[in-house]
Amino acid sequence: MSVNSLKFGLAAALAMLSATIASAQEALSPDEMAALCHGGGSICVSATIPVTRTTQAVQSWMSPDVGAAWAAGYKGQGVTITMVDDFSSTSRFSGNFGLGVQTQRHGEWTREEASMIAPSATIRSKDFSTGTYVPLASGRNVLNLSYGMYTTAGYSVNQIGWAPEEASIIYYATRGSAVVSKAAGNDAVAVGGVTGGQQDYLDLALIGKPTAIFVGALSSNGTTTNKAQLAWYSDYAGSNALVQSHFLVVGVEGDKTGLYGTSFAAPIISGYAAIIGSKFTSATPVQITNDLLNTARTDTLVNYNPAVYGKGEASLSRALAPVAIH
Amino acid sequence: MRERSNIGAGFCAAALLSCAFLFASTAMAQEWTTSLVDIHQGSPLSDKARDLGNGGYELQSGSWVSFSRWYHASWVDMHxxxxxQITPDTGILWGFGTGEQAEKYRIEPSLKLGFLTQIHPNPNSTLSLSVTSTIGGNLTEKPCQADYGDLGTYSVNCRLAAGEMAPEETLKYLVNAKPETMRLWLNYRLTF
Incomplete structure (x- = not known):
């Protein structure tokens, strides 16, 4: 069974909203005393530290964690994110990530989002229509998959004749040579579940792979006082323990961007993985993956249930923090 | 009326010591008296160390780590x-600081040595000069050991361990500061 022609971007770009975007945060001067508290006080530092001056702004749709992560000026450098997506079709839609209303292809949107989360990461674009092998860059790698491979339900994964593109991605996730951030899907079913008589076989092929992360969407960024719930469209973890242990959720605040879908959840995790990789320069993709999974929060979610939220809401600040210090 | 001008400058400590002993040797025959000039607790470095204790962060578990537990000294540096007095117009200034320490910093004990001399340009005025040198008293911040689980254990700057900076990079921002090592005072007093 070939699924080469059955790629669907997992976005739902709704009508453009007059977005109330961008609480721009000016970067600090290099010698400024940084006494910063972000994320409800989740990180505060008191020190004179160098901060890269940049025009990059923390956007209102981002988790407060992102601003905290940027505070020291490290934003994903040394890590390559490869966006496997649509960069060639004629399909475009409008949205606003805080940079003004734009009309772009699906891949251009996801690429922009990842680059805003981890602005110092190297971003590569791989058009998924070619089906060709996905090369890795030297150093640490993250692959962003904001698409699925759908065909008629009922096949086993090993019956699928993968193109070199997906075969290479599955290989990397199996070998642990790249973090693979996979959008969970927008059919409000369990990961890999049947919808309209079809299944996402790329989901199924990545289940149980050490560096695969399935990413679902919350309707907002959660806090302990304002808990978030799964977006109405998002696929959920389901009863498979292998999925639950590799399933994360993040806020996709489409009311601010006009962009909905787990397509815009996966790049957030890709960006987080890049930032972690820029802090822990000798970390392996498996270690980065486990760090994200093990530090996810459950206290920011409405009625946390692993069958819905998997490991919970990704927390960049906790992923960067020590387990213990003395 | 009283006018005062102060000038701070750096001099060689050896030269200062030589001057002090020179005065001492010329006045050996006289009776020396020693007076307490000042006693106080705290210093700019004590304040700096105390400032390091502001803030904190969450560990992976969400438990809060306050910096104050690392930077709170039970004893504040006393000077x-x-x-x-060697002659009516000269004297040796000397003293010491006890230092202080907390779990993650230390201010070394310090010694102060210098001299004071004065002249009377006219019966109503006094011009005095003092030079002091401080040895020791350095503030040194200590690193922490941070356990990042699977990602390893690193020696880090305690205050920056949860930030985005690479663990080894944080060590560059440990505080190492010296107290004011030389002080020159020039004082002119006019009484009328």
């Missing part, structure tokens, strides 16, 4: 300054 005692004394003046030993």
């Amino acid at each position: 005692v300054d004394l003046l030993t």
Whole structure:
């Protein structure tokens, strides 16, 4: 069974909203005393530290964690994110990530989002229509998959004749040579579940792979006082323990961007993985993956249930923090 | 009326010591008296160390780590300054600081040595000069050991361990500061 022609971007770009975007945060001067508290006080530092001056702004749709992560000026450098997506079709839609209303292809949107989360990461674009092998860059790698491979339900994964593109991605996730951030899907079913008589076989092929992360969407960024719930469209973890242990959720605040879908959840995790990789320069993709999974929060979610939220809401600040210090 | 001008400058400590002993040797025959000039607790470095204790962060578990537990000293650096008068117009200034320490920093004990001399340009005025040198008293911040689980254990700057900076990079921002090592005072007093 070939699924080469059955790629669907997992976005739902709704009508453009007059977005109330961008609480721009000016970067600090290099010698400024940084006494910063972000994320409800989740990180505060008191020190004179160098901060890269940049025009990059923390956007209102981002988790407060992102601003905290940027505070020291490290934003994903040394890590390559490869966006496997649509960069060639004629399909475009409008949205606003805080940079003004734009009309772009699906891949251009996801690429922009990842680059805003981890602005110092190297971003590569791989058009998924070619089906060709996905090369890795030297150093640490993250692959962003904001698409699925759908065909008629009922096949086993090993019956699928993968193109070199997906075969290479599955290989990397199996070998642990790249973090693979996979959008969970927008059919409000369990990961890999049947919808309209079809299944996402790329989901199924990545289940149980050490560096695969399935990413679902919350309707907002959660806090302990304002808990978030799964977006109405998002696929959920389901009863498979292998999925639950590799399933994360993040806020996709489409009311601010006009962009909905787990397509815009996966790049957030890709960006987080890049930032972690820029802090822990000798970390392996498996270690980065486990760090994200093990530090996810459950206290920011409405009625946390692993069958819905998997490991919970990704927390960049906790992923960067020590387990213990003395 | 009283006018005062102060000038701070750096001099060689050896030269200062030589001057002090020169005065001492010329006045050996006289009776020396020693007076307490000043006693106080705290210093700019004590304040700096205390400022390091502001803030904190969450560990992976969400438990809060406050910096104050690492930077709170039970004893604050005490400085005692004394003046030993050698002649009616000269004296040796000397003293010491006890230092202080907390779990993650230390201010070394310090010694102060210098001299004071004065002249009377006219019966109503006094011009005095003092030079002091401080040895020791450095503030040194200590690193922490941070356990990042699977990602390893690193020696880090305690205050920056949860930030985005690479663990080894944080060590560059450990505080190492010296106290003011030389001080020159020039004082002119006019009485009318």
